[in-house]
Amino acid sequence: MADLTDPQALAWASYQRMRVRLSGVLGRELAAATGLSEADFEVLVAVNERPDESVRSLALRCGLEWEKSRLSHQLRRMEQRGLITREACEEDSRGSAVRLTPRGRELACEARKHYDAAVKRYVMDSLTPEQVAALAEISDTLLDRIEITHR
Amino acid sequence: MADLTDPQALAWASYQRMRVRLSGVLGRELAAATGLSEADFEVLVAVNERPDESVRSLALRCGLEWEKSRLSHQLRRMEQRGLITREACEEDSRGSAVRLTPRGRELACEARKHYDAAVKRYVMDSLTPEQVAALAEISDTLLDRIEITHR
DNA sequence: ACGTCAAGGTTGATGCATCAACTAATCTGG
């Protein structure tokens, strides 16, 4: 139960700083290019990537790993701005289904392009393939660790 | 200007998932152990680590790299909860100085212990020293990249 | 059937993050 070592503390500090700054610039560029928040973006992409034209809230929630109230609030805001519509769900009258408006679908594609380009520009073009692989492995390792202790 | 390659897209997805989950569990454990948010924690630690007993808001802001309105709102909430006090600044009558209450100081130490232990448990104990070094290097590289294109 | 319980979703409240507008004090050039 010792403290963090110096390299560990420095690594953590760098990671934290990077995490905040990176998500800051990505979010800002996305908003500047499309007017979407990252939350908007996640929802639009998740719905758009489905083959069917309408998706159950439940499926969306599982895919995004969001809490139900978070999704509900987010969908309300997106509906007000004309990005999606909501309709009743036939298989389960408790449920609801989400559909993209034309504008929503268009923005989803637009945003995807901008966002991927920004990830490439800020991240992938700066790292070697080995570093990208290392980042993936580190992330998967930590995810496993979290999964294990929270199950 | 090609798209992301498959390994790149997978690495990014893992990173994003890890980032969200990790900050989720860390924040939750901190809140459960101390009742503090991560924002509270950052401020308390930043103030507590200073040799002087009172710190200018300006210095705090620079150290944390926060926007001024963010700090102002946060300090207001923390003052209401009795974690800090604010007083006028003598060198510059526009400024204000922040001081920890006894309770704030105590919580800062308590929280530091819990937080570092959680970082060790979730992150450092799961990674090899090489992975920790790789994470630091990746983070520093990306930070440089962001600095360069945004200055 | 029916009573109970779980699940899908909404709502309201609160804290956090950001933007823009504002106040007041300091700095600076002439």
Place this chain on the structure above:
DNA sequence: CCAGATTAGTTGATGCATCAACCTTGACGT
């Protein structure tokens, strides 16, 4: 010394994230 520009900090508005309470509907054991 003064007018204009900066700077420190506050405030209000809005969107996002989370928690708890709630409502409706479906599932299931008996």
